[in-house]
Amino acid sequence: MAEHSAGLKMGSRLSASEATAHAIPRNHVVPRRYPGRVIAVIVILILALQAGKAVATNPNFHWEVYAEYIFSPTVLRGVGWTLLLTVVAMGIAIPLALTLVVMRESINPILRGAAWCWVWFFRGTPVYTQLAFWGLFAVLFPSISVSIPFGPELVSIESRWIVTPAVAAIIGLSFNESAYLTEIFRAGFRAIDPGQIEAAQAIGMSRPKIWTRILIPQAMRIIIPPTGNETIGMLKMTSLVLAVPFTLDLTFATNAIANRTYLPVPLLLVAATWYLVITSALMVGQYYLERYYGRGQGPVLGKGGQH
Amino acid sequence: MDGAAVNPAVEVRDVHKFYGDFHALRGVNLKIARGEVCVAIGPSGSGKSTLLRCINQLETISAGRIYLNGELQGYREINGKLYELSPRQIAQQRRRTGMVFQRFNLFPHMTALENTIEGPVQVKRQIKAEAIERGMALLERVGMSGLEKRYPNQLSGGQQQRVAIARALAMDPEVMLFDEPTSALDPELVGEVLDVIKDLARTGMTMMLVTHEIGFAREVADQLVFMDNGMIVESGSPYDVLTNPQEARTQAFLSKVL
Ligand SMILES: Nc1ncnc2c1ncn2[C@@H]1O[C@H](COP(=O)(O)OP(=O)(O)O)[C@@H](O)[C@H]1O
Numbered sequence A: 001m002a003e004h005s006a007g008l009k010m011g012s013r014l015s016a017s018e019a020t021a022h023a024i025p026r027n028h029v030v031p032r033r034y035p036g037r038v039i040a041v042i043v044i045l046i047l048a049l050q051a052g053k054a055v056a057t058n059p060n061f062h063w064e065v066y067a068e069y070i071f072s073p074t075v076l077r078g079v080g081w082t083l084l085l086t087v088v089a090m091g092i093a094i095p096l097a098l099t100l101v102v103m104r105e106s107i108n109p110i111l112r113g114a115a116w117c118w119v120w121f122f123r124g125t126p127v128y129t130q131l132a133f134w135g136l137f138a139v140l141f142p143s144i145s146v147s148i149p150f151g152p153e154l155v156s157i158e159s160r161w162i163v164t165p166a167v168a169a170i171i172g173l174s175f176n177e178s179a180y181l182t183e184i185f186r187a188g189f190r191a192i193d194p195g196q197i198e199a200a201q202a203i204g205m206s207r208p209k210i211w212t213r214i215l216i217p218q219a220m221r222i223i224i225p226p227t228g229n230e231t232i233g234m235l236k237m238t239s240l241v242l243a244v245p246f247t248l249d250l251t252f253a254t255n256a257i258a259n260r261t262y263l264p265v266p267l268l269l270v271a272a273t274w275y276l277v278i279t280s281a282l283m284v285g286q287y288y289l290e291r292y293y294g295r296g297q298g299p300v301l302g303k304g305g306q307h
Numbered sequence B: 001m002d003g004a005a006v007n008p009a010v011e012v013r014d015v016h017k018f019y020g021d022f023h024a025l026r027g028v029n030l031k032i033a034r035g036e037v038c039v040a041i042g043p044s045g046s047g048k049s050t051l052l053r054c055i056n057q058l059e060t061i062s063a064g065r066i067y068l069n070g071e072l073q074g075y076r077e078i079n080g081k082l083y084e085l086s087p088r089q090i091a092q093q094r095r096r097t098g099m100v101f102q103r104f105n106l107f108p109h110m111t112a113l114e115n116t117i118e119g120p121v122q123v124k125r126q127i128k129a130e131a132i133e134r135g136m137a138l139l140e141r142v143g144m145s146g147l148e149k150r151y152p153n154q155l156s157g158g159q160q161q162r163v164a165i166a167r168a169l170a171m172d173p174e175v176m177l178f179d180e181p182t183s184a185l186d187p188e189l190v191g192e193v194l195d196v197i198k199d200l201a202r203t204g205m206t207m208m209l210v211t212h213e214i215g216f217a218r219e220v221a222d223q224l225v226f227m228d229n230g231m232i233v234e235s236g237s238p239y240d241v242l243t244n245p246q247e248a249r250t251q252a253f254l255s256k257v258l
């Protein structure tokens, strides 16, 4: 009996109670049954099987065409480009959005205003329009030059060597995304207790250190789930790059085949399959990120409650 | 360094603080000698936290001067004119004071040990292995041996506050500031934190402490100040202020808390 009261006090002198912890016979509990759950599972299984059968045996789905194209080189190249566009665009959008958040929280009104305008513009115009604009960049500005304003030109390069369709697609997607991410990140930082900044200041941390060591790691926990959402959204948003026009992504590839073969359904299924595969991979990545940044913060949703 | 021996560790000279129109500090003067423990008591809202926060520059003062070991805090004074220091210089000055907050403010994404070595490694650029060795020693000193790997949410309030004290000590501050370090604690946990602070006082650390624990104040204070309405109403030895208060306001406050 003495072990019980000692075990309650979670302190530095645990050793005695820890040693006896193994010896305590644990309660043997017969788990409660939930017949409603079993019925629900059966109903769902039956419905799923029927739906599966209806899809699998329906000749209109042309599964033989699906099988022919699912691993075709054009499709695989499309998968590669879609993945690349997603990763690179997010890879640019995230640091860009972080910079914009720091600007938004800056004491300098010019920086704050510039960040506000960026978000206002890129959130306020359609991505499709932005992508078309970036596609036309080389036409609108044939050369990019570094010069003294109203003075002599220092270096000049032809735009079409820099703003290629792939670059235009990436710029368009990432700039647009950065505006949305800025708002998500800002909410994440706002959720941090101001006492954290004071504690960091009290040990003499500089502003950049406070951002990188204290604020960003804590905001991550809040930021990651919606950012994962945005990444999956981005994956599908890459199909809009035909506005540039950029013609190597997954949707463009499967649409082109469908137009050639007059069989849109199996190729839509091919595209859908690959988007699902990539999304699943991204979700696994998100799981590990959430686990890493959730350290020390306990489970977000209580794992204890069973009901 | 010249004259450092004669300069008080902390000197607050006619400091005023306004929050907008609100006059939170109304001409505060205070000297804390090296190795001295100064305890501030007073009713809630009297400006005790504000004074501590001004000393380590979490707030900027509206008038007056604050010196730490003779060095003006926050500004450079040339021909009677004050020039703002850079954020880096202010950060450097802040390192010289350790602050312990009422709500602990431990970094939740770091373990007890990581909290303790964060300043030394990131700010002082100490070698990590050395910082860890020192951090372990400090955690042991505050009675936290064996709990170094716990995250703050796995520690009791008293344990968190002791880690917070270790974190502040790890920066080797010249002055430790405590803002009601036990006010957020369950009554049975107050003692363990006060013991650590008492221990620290014995080692000759210069400290300023805001507390409502009058008995503790009597025990550790070399200088006791009573604040009310943004002013230091009365100060002196704890014996004088607590048993023989001169001011009516001090008497009124003490009659309520004693
Ligand atoms: N950031 C602030 N803005 C406006 N008023 C404040 C702020 N901080 C403190 N005050 C006011 O200043 C007074 C002194 O506060 P404080 O120093 O926290 O008192 P104490 O610590 O003695 O309880 C209070 O009336 C409080 O409302």
Ligand SMILES: [Mg+2]
Pocket (backbone or CB within 6 Å): B048, B049, B050, B179, B180
């Ligand atoms: Mg206070």
